[in-house]
Amino acid sequence: MIEIADEAGVRVVTLARPERRNALTPDGLDALEWAVTDADQPVVYLRGDGPAFCAGADLDVVADLDQHEAESFAEHGQRVANAVEATDSVVVAGIDGAARGGGVELALACDLRIATAGATFAEPGVSLGLFGAWGGTVRLPRIVGEGEALDLALSGRTIGADEALRMGLVSRVVDEPRLVADEIAGNDAETLRALKTRMRDDAASGEQETAEATTFGRLVERHADAIAEQRGKGE
Template identity: 60%
Template structure:
């Protein structure tokens, strides 16, 4: 489900599961991490296939974790958090190209990237609240950092969908263009050592562990309490 293609100084990583809107399973999360960190390319361009970025966590995988109990739920959340953290701390600059919907964990995946670029067709929503959950792959940590507390609470508590223009105004994305990959190529045209050092310096004060641990604990409690809601889905 994870395709990679190296094009000069840019590695293109594509989530390729269009029949599920590029939803992420446990194995896909591990493959995604390897695809992003296992390259010498100074820039990684991360996108989704066939008009969607990502629907986030695969619902079947969530249901399986819920059925297996709190330890499995925690392992599922930790796997997602670990992948997002690996993307955020990768030596390569990671540019997200969002075309079509990004939902739940798909928004969190975009948040883990260094630069987020949307097409005019992109939409974003943190939909977990509608089923009694929330984004637990670092979303409660990164979203307020990126858009501010007010907009983070608005998006998370309402579950509303915002378009590319609104996402740009709130700072969720940095640019809106028909060709997001051109931004990755623009970045890759610069000195690779400078790119690496700049990313390291800007990210230097990020401390995720405490926030992610609290997030993980809360998600386990919520999902364990409603595991029956996911049976037979």
């Protein structure tokens, strides 16, 4: 269900269940969490096999759950999304084809969402009397704003890559999202981790600024030779 390929600077994690549009079961969630959080590479590139990125939770699983089990499944998905968000590596979602429900929520937990022109997005749970419960009601309004989030969730409508770009759901629309992962991996690994940590910090602004200055000082000391060389070039 989850395939891993370790390459220079990038771990490629593939949701490999195309016959089910890469829908996730509990075992799939566990495998995904391990694949992302175990990476030594500075960048993890998450993609889907076949014509979909991820259809979200496998409805064959959901249909057999009682109330308590459904709550546990939601919490399971939340833990995995939180782990993806918190991991040291920069996680880039390369979205080609359909992202639905939990697939959107998984992408929201990534640091960057890069789409192709053929990518589409929807939170269709409302049509079943449900909603996205893998952190979707938290991350979606935070990323696209409350109005856009409510429009997507309440209507269940499908949007294309251009509209997703306009509302900030994705960062870029490109022909080959993997190239963005490679571009990021070409930078210093410690600096990438520091940037992610600082931008994810939810402490009070004064504490964030102190930590920002401390981290900047450490990086300047570490890269003193490279900075001096660049200064010598007059840039």
